Amino acid sequence: MQNYLERFRRVMRYIDDHLAENLNGALLGTIAAYSRYHFHRQFSALFGIGVARYIQLARFHRATCQLAHRPHMSVLEIALDCGFDSPESFARAFKKIHGVSPSNFRKNPTWDACQQIYQPLMDARNKTMPNPDLAPLPDIxxxxxxxxxxxxxxxxxxxxxxxxxxxxxxxxxxxxxxxxxxxxxxxxxxxxxxxxxxxxxxxxxxxxxxxxxxxxxxxxxxxxxxxxxxxxxxxxxxxxxxxxxxxxxxxxxxxxxxxxxxxxxxxxxxxxxxxxxxxxxxxxxxxxxxxxxxxxx
Known part of the structure; x- marks a missing residue:
């Protein structure tokens, strides 16, 4: 089971490292060493969330932190960092998830709503974490x-x-x-x-x-x-x-x-x-x- 989860842990790390790039199922399936014909079903069955939705949530989760805590970053910079070609397309997609524009979120972040929106992302990441009771004692x-x-x-x-x-x-x-x-x-x-x-x-x-x-x-x-x-x-x-x-x-x-x-x-x-x-x-x-x-x- 740990080897199985490690494959998907590699995929999640790759996604986090390449959020500004085009992330397609064939590429991610290759990283997981699974057939592209079955990768999407395996991902959804294991995490209860499709890989496309996972990528979307990972992108916007980082964007919310950048909007709230990195005032030196413009909305355009944040949009490009999330893989969008323009601030307009980013704003439309962001508002669809959060109900407010990126600029309004920056002025007044809604953390309760964020916790609910991004819980499936956190749950998926937690499932790939090794069991601490079975893992070797860390280097303390x-x-x-x-x-x-x-x-x-x-x-x-x-x-x-x-x-x-x-x-x-x-x-x-x-x-x-x-x-x-x-x-x-x-x-x-x-x-x-x-x-x-x-x-x-x-x-x-x-x-x-x-x-x-x-x-x-x-x-x-x-x-x-x-x-x-x-x-x-x-x-x-x-x-x-x-x-x-x-x-x-x-x-x-x-x-x-x-x-x-x-x-x-x-x-x-x-x-x-x-x-x-x-x-x-x-x-x-x-x-x-x-x-x-x-x-x-």
Missing amino acids: EIVHFAQTRVAALRHHGDPAHIGNSIRPFINWRKRNHLPPHKNATFTIIHSNPDDTPVNDFMMDLCVATTIAIPDNPEGVFEHIIPANRCARLRHIGPDHDLKRAVVPIYARWMPQTGETPGDYPLFLQRIAFFPDVPAHEAITDIYVPLANAPLLP
């Missing part, structure tokens, strides 16, 4: 994280609405000249979304900086990520698969090593971001603070 290392001063913006509420916090955070960063390639980006996860009511969920979006942080309309504040002894795991892939990467740290690695969590939340360092790179190429370093000394296993 113990590191000493240095104390880091950050500017933080707190998101409090439904994690599905994180986009409403990302936009003002990006605006504040741009205004203060703190680009990701020069200033490290962190996310501090204060709540476990699996056992926290959505209205109580809390996380901080952070950028490393030494500048003074005066009162500001976005609500950005100063915070210190303390020096910590941490378990670090590099996750390569989309955010929606982070949970699958984190669980083995607690469920398998800690019992085997005798390590226990420390008194600070799990946090992430963002190395490469979607939509700047394809979702499967996004890079996130996961840090789990540890107690000073391990228990005997």
Whole structure:
């Protein structure tokens, strides 16, 4: 079964890497090493969604992130990046899915609607992920994280609405000249979304900086990520698969090593971001603070 899923995982990665190009069934069938006569039926039967619809959703999912979080990109640039020849044809197709034009979505992103629209895309991608209980234990290392001063913006509420916090955070960063390639980006996860009511969920979006942080309309504040002894795991892939990467740290690695969590939340360092790179190429370093000394296993 894993070999079967790996074939379709290759197809999905190819699609993500070539969203601006013509993606036809014969080509994708070749990548999956399946007959073009049966590839479409196999894809639909496995994922409950046709390959053409999958490609359409993958294109527009990236477009929504670009519209909401990449103000420097014009609608024309986004249209071409999605494989459209003109902003007009892109706008018509986008409005058919979202009910609003790309320009109006950019002004007021509708995240609840996006979650519903793109759930079939996420479900299909999740089906190709290896079972973490069967996979080899990931490469986890113990590191000493240095104390880091950050500017933080707190998101409090439904994690599905994180986009409403990302936009003002990006605006504040741009205004203060703190680009990701020069200033490290962190996310501090204060709540476990699996056992926290959505209205109580809390996380901080952070950028490393030494500048003074005066009162500001976005609500950005100063915070210190303390020096910590941490378990670090590099996750390569989309955010929606982070949970699958984190669980083995607690469920398998800690019992085997005798390590226990420390008194600070799990946090992430963002190395490469979607939509700047394809979702499967996004890079996130996961840090789990540890107690000073391990228990005997």
